[in-house]
Each structure stands twice: as C-alpha cells, then as structure tokens.
Amino acid sequence: MAQLLLRILGFIDYLLTLYIYVLVAWAVLSWLVAFNVVNTRHPVVRAIADFLYRITEPVLRPIRRWLPNFGGIDVSPIVVWLIILFTQWVIIPAIADLIRSTVA
16 A cells, blocks of 8 residues: 555656646747747647646646736746645655655
C-alpha cells in the first residue's frame, strides 16, 4: 500500500512539473500575441491559445483577484509557479517521508 501511495505522489509531482511547462507556454504565447508576432486568427494558433487558456485560467483567475494591480503586469503565473515549487520541494517530500515512516 505504501508503494502505491509513493507512486501516486510521484505521479502528482510529474503532473505539477508538466503544469509548469504549460504555464511557461501560456506566458510565451501571451507575449507573442501582445507583440503581434503571432496572429490569433490563424486556426492553429487559436486552437493552442484556447487550449492553454482553458488549462491555466481556472488556476490563475483566483490568484489574479487576490493580487493587487501591478499596472498591466500579470504576476499570477509566477505566484502559481512558486506554489507548485513549494509543493514539490516541501509538501510532497514531507508526505513521502510520513508514508515511509509509518511503514518502517
């Protein structure tokens, strides 16, 4: 049972890392759109932008409401990134150590 829980924690860690990559892709795409490097009328760009928006917006929206306005600079991805890193570096290892200590 402990091995299963440790594997689930490893999978959660993997998903959090994957979400960091999604956040980076969203940020880069938003910059490219803002500086008119890519055109959102192109169907492929629109599909990618829509996918990234749907994946990131439910997480970023509550944080945007929480943070003060920084004059058009969106720092919510940085806050989410820091929360994910804290989860990966502190919370997941603590839970894994707790699981290992209960088995031994």
